[in-house]
Amino acid sequence: MTVHARTIPVLAEKDVVGQLRSLRAKQPVDFWAFYSSQLNGIVTDPSLMVLPFDDHIVHRGHGIFDTAAIVGGKIYDVDAHLDRFIKSAERSKLKLPCSREEMRDIIVQTAAASGxxxxxxxxxxxxxxxxxxxxxxxxxxxxxxxxxxxxxxxxERYYTEGVRVMTTTYPIKAPLYAITKATNYLPNVLMQMEAKEKGFDNGVFIDENGNVGESSNMNVAFVTSGGVLLHPKFDHILSGCTSLRLLELARANQQRAGVAGVEVRDITVAEARASREMLQLGSSIKVAPVVQWDDQVIGDGKPGPVSKALLELLEEDMRSSDRLISIPY
Ligand SMILES: Cc1ncc(COP(=O)(O)O)c(C=O)c1O
Incomplete structure (x- = not known):
């Protein structure tokens, strides 16, 4: 005779919703509005922000994503993020659900519904x-x-004291997968977990030729001893919208950024380690100074002036550039 520790209930519809609600009560989240083409609408109750298990994004990772920021009631740089989204869809052989304009409109309407x-x-x-x-x-x-x-x-200490990174032991994604923003973030997750376990804040991928790649969900850049802002080429890492915009802003505002030039090219680890400043760049981190890489101090071990100037340029752009669109609340 089989002995069960507990009899597992077979649930009715209302029990399922009840269970989803108690899951959220145990673990509150900051999720404000969710649109699903499968629900054909928007929900604001996080318990109802669910997907069918058999969606291939869940059990095969056949899906892509992107992110954009809401700043002061406006959406920043959504078109650059949508361009990358569409490129990722093509590389992943994913059909678009509707036109680009309709996707953009759904994004704007969902943002409005969040209030x-x-x-x-x-x-x-x-x-x-x-x-x-x-x-x-x-x-x-x-x-x-x-x-x-x-x-x-x-x-806050990431910005006031600086970030500490380690060279990850995990291999960098092959270029096709690195340039595609697919939901397969296993290497990125493992890299960040490894870094935290070893007492660092994050990791850095190095490619098979010994050149610098990127970090878990952000790009990295450097300032040479001669003051040149150096960024790795985008052929084997994600084309960060933040990096691309900052490279433009730094080129147009060299004096304010405190740089003598801007270069995008392969960067060897030795050259990167000899830099005056190291930076992490991304939509969520914005611009953070890196002050330690493995057992080596970068520059004088303190956040440098270029990271501060670039953060200011980016924050200004996020509040007052032509890359903002209004949300019709
Ligand atoms: C692996 C990876 N690299 C770089 C970035 C930076 O991209 P963005 O500036 O568009 O946020 C991200 C974040 O999206 C990322 O996930």
């Missing part, structure tokens, strides 16, 4: 539900999901 004036937008495209196979199910419709949430936060 929030500051936060983050993350949106995903999936190959859809219908089977547990590898290739999309017959008649599968792509899923489009938009989440308006509190965003990622980092400790």
């Amino acid at each position: 929030r004036r500051d936060g983050s937008i993350r949106y995903w495209l999936s190959s859809g539900p219908g089977s547990l196979e590898l290739t999309p199910a017959k008649n599968a419709e792509p899923g489009f999901f938009v989440m308006i949430f509190g965003g990622l936060t980092y400790p």
Whole structure:
């Protein structure tokens, strides 16, 4: 006779909703509004922000995503993020659910439904539900999901004292996967976990030629002893929208940024380690100074002037550039 430790209930619809609610009560989240093409609408109750398990984004990782920021009631640089989203979709052989304009409109409407004036937008495209196979199910419709949430936060000390990174022991993604913002973030997750376990804040991927790659969810850049802002080429790492914009801003405002020039090229580890400043750049971290890499101090071990100037340039751009669109609350 089989002895069960506990009899597992078979749930009715109302029990499922009740369980989803108690899960959220145990673990509150800053999720404010969620659009799902599968629900054909927006929900604001986090318990209802769910996907069918058989969607291939869940069990095969066949999906992509991107992020944009809500700043003072406006969305920043959404078109650059949508361009990258569409490129990621093409590389992943994912069908778009609707036109680019419609996706943009869904993003704006979901942001409005959240009522929030500051936060983050993350949106995903999936190959859809219908089977547990590898290739999309017959008649599968792509899923489009938009989440308006509190965003990622980092400790204040990252900016006042600086970030400490280690060279990860995990291999960098092959270029095709690194340039595609797919939901497969296993190497990135493992890199960050490894760094935290070893007492660092984050990791850095190095490619097989010994050149610097990127960090877990941000790019890295350097300031040479001659004052040149150096960024790795984007052929084997994600084309960070923040990096691309900052490279433009630094080129146009060299004096204010405190740089003597801007170069995008392969950077060897030795050259990177000899830099005066090291920076992390990304939508969530914005610009953070890196003061230690493995057992080596970068520059004088304190946050440098270029990181501060670039953060100011970016924050200004996020509040008052032509890259902002209004949210119709
Ligand atoms: C792996 C990786 N590299 C770089 C970035 C920086 O990109 P962005 O500036 O568009 O946030 C991100 C974040 O999206 C990322 O996940």
